[in-house]
Amino acid sequence: MSRLILGVFLPFAAGYYLSYLFRTINTLISEPLSADLSLNAGSLGLLTSVYFLIFGAAQIPIGILLDRFGPRRVQSALLLGAALGAALFGASNGFLSLLLARAMIGLGVAAALMAGLKAIVLWFPRERVALMNGYMIMLGALGAVTATRPAEWLLNSTGWRGIFEVLAITTLAAALLIFLAVPESKIAQQARPAGLRLEAIFTDRRFWRIAPLSASCVGSAWSLQALWAAPWLRDVEGLNRETLVTQLFVTAIGVCAGALLLGTIADRLRRRGIGSETLLAVMALLFVLAELALILRLPLPSMLPWSVVAVVGAATVLSYATIAEYFPAELAARANGSLNVLHFGWAFAVQCGTGLILEQWPVQDGHYPLIAYQVAFGLSVAVQVASLAWFGVSWVRELGGRTVRSLLHHRSRQGASFEVTAPPSDIPIMEAHEDTEW
Template sequence: MPFAAGYYLSYLFRTINTLISGPLSAELGLDAANLGLLTAVYFLVLAGAQIPIGVLLDRFGPRRVQSVLLVVAAGGAALFAASTGLLELLIARAMIGIGVAAALMAGLKAIVTWFPRERVALINGYMIMLGALGAVTATAPAEWLMGYSGWRGLFELSAAATLAAALLIFLAVPDKAQLVLPQRTSLKLGAIYRDPRFWRIAPLSASCIGSAWSLQGLWAAPWLADVEGFNREALIAQLFLMAIAVCLGALLLGTIADRLRRRGIGTETLFAAVVALFVIAELALIMRLPLPSLLPWIVVSIVSAATVLSFAIIAEYFPSELAARANGSLNVLHFGWAFVVQYGTGLILEQWTPQDGHYPAIAYQVAFAVSVAVQIVALAWFVVPWLRSLDWRAPASFLRALANDNVPVETVTASTEIRMFEPHESGEW
């Protein structure tokens, strides 16, 4: 619960720019590219901090690292509230990014340390569900608060809450995690990046989860306003429902993964299915299919919680004493791609001239299509090894038999080996 409080604030800071983008741009004169850069610098700093923080978490434990960094985030929030120009806002946003860089990994480190591996996906879902309430707060509740205090007062309140969370973690969390820290292992950080299993899932996880973070964290609101024509009230209502979907999605994905695992179905299979659904939802937005816009955006929101699955998969690949480093190695790619998509979308939109303050639909369609193309390539990379492992003799012989009744049909016997992924541990399969 204390780590969920830290992750709650991380989610709040990640998605709050969606709400304040309008007032912030109006007051400080920010265009789409500057707004994209301001929001994306958060992800850039997070990406750069993941591996060092992973090492610190494995060395000193989540309690000390998380509590110290949240103090930095509190200072960044206070500076953001007092900023009067783009440079000050960028520095403050970077401080916030550094301060919450361990928010997710600290909780995951604690979970891997204190819970059995077969329950990691479920417990991840619980923590991410609670943390994602920060995205809920960044919609209607924050809009209500801004009506009284403005966006500056909102960040002053966030600074105080972040400092309180730092004290809560430092005082309430035990040091049990320190029991595993002295263990030595021959597995180094370089070995994580050389592991073929890591590179099978990493491009897919990064391109999809990073894109979902970028869309929900900033570009969902401009799309709804410029393309769908939503007014402020309708926009806030849909963002609120999307945020609720993140919470429920985290719990749903964790629960489904836990139950499928008991039936012998790996988390990788569920993750691939979720990604395929994500690509379909994005294509529905790009092609403007006659669907309620809430439906594809709900899928986008659920995918932003799919770290429940990818981190559970990574936890199976590496020993628990290196869990933070392994998660950090994957998170570098998550946040790095989120930065590329968030800033790149702003640059692409700038290639079109706004009409009455709104960018045309084609600008968003082009920007979103670039991300989808990368995701499709990553999905193919993920599933090709599985397709190659299938025995295609039965379908081929069946087709030959249809053409010639005299040709015997080859059958797939029970001894035929069909695998989707390599075994994670020597005795698992």
């Protein structure tokens, strides 16, 4: 097991760490970046969110590549592109070149988490998947921690351009580490994986029960932590730079702790027959309550609701563990990629949309008014409430179907005279087709 951790788990965790760092670094550098290049809220939102747009658009193609060629080759090649994008970002002097560089970074780290999850599915026991996912996301979330206090120190020493020069070198080193240290995967050694179709994922009712809930909550949490937490704390809470960075540091630690905690709880609940999706629904409810506390300005320490927001950003531990229970290992990367399309697509919409909404109000003494943030955050909460309701209805419907089938089966075993015909299952049959490239 120690050889697997050193030779497989940790190299991919390093790649995901960099992905998380790239995702959240803009919330720290947003102020000096905006000042240097005269960026308004809309431009800053687009610049930061293009990472999510490209990242999300690449998920399904990358999932196919991971299932076919294995995580080692795909991850190491893409990280080279991320290193080039980081170097370009640090050298850019205009909005368009920054946008291109940010898009290159998004594409370059688009496989970071999925490659790690794929490696876990391939190399570790199935019953340990949720726990290992938790460790992966916990270590990756250290990137968010690095994007606070440590990055602030580097920002003061070298500026935001120096940060991206360091990131370019570090990302190149991570690409080489994965290529040289990780053994060739079992999937990559096969001529081609089983011809299971991508259609099997998107026609599975279980997928569509969990996907809207996971996407609307996790995507919103990512958007807030990656950019809009800092402007809120500055404009609404009135925090100075020192206090703001300290709070970002604490909430980033919450992501790490949340990933480990959620993975551990999910692992123990699974032994008792309770699926990860139930815990995800509980976290979604807490997330909605935390956002409402912010929007309504309830008399609570702001650290409390923002910590909940940070922890929900790690709830992918639960989403991916649930997906691993739904689909076979041969479809693991494509299934996670399909879910990630929704995660990052919604994160892009929230991050970019928030900037556009804020611009509808005039700036007052260099700050956007509270009502602007309330409207932007409130629209996101409305979508989450609808997704939570959809999950609840679907879950109750499936529970009722299981109860009916159980009763019919029980009566048939007691010798009931009527013929029992089980209702059609909600779970579609995934057929293998040799002539299908998916």
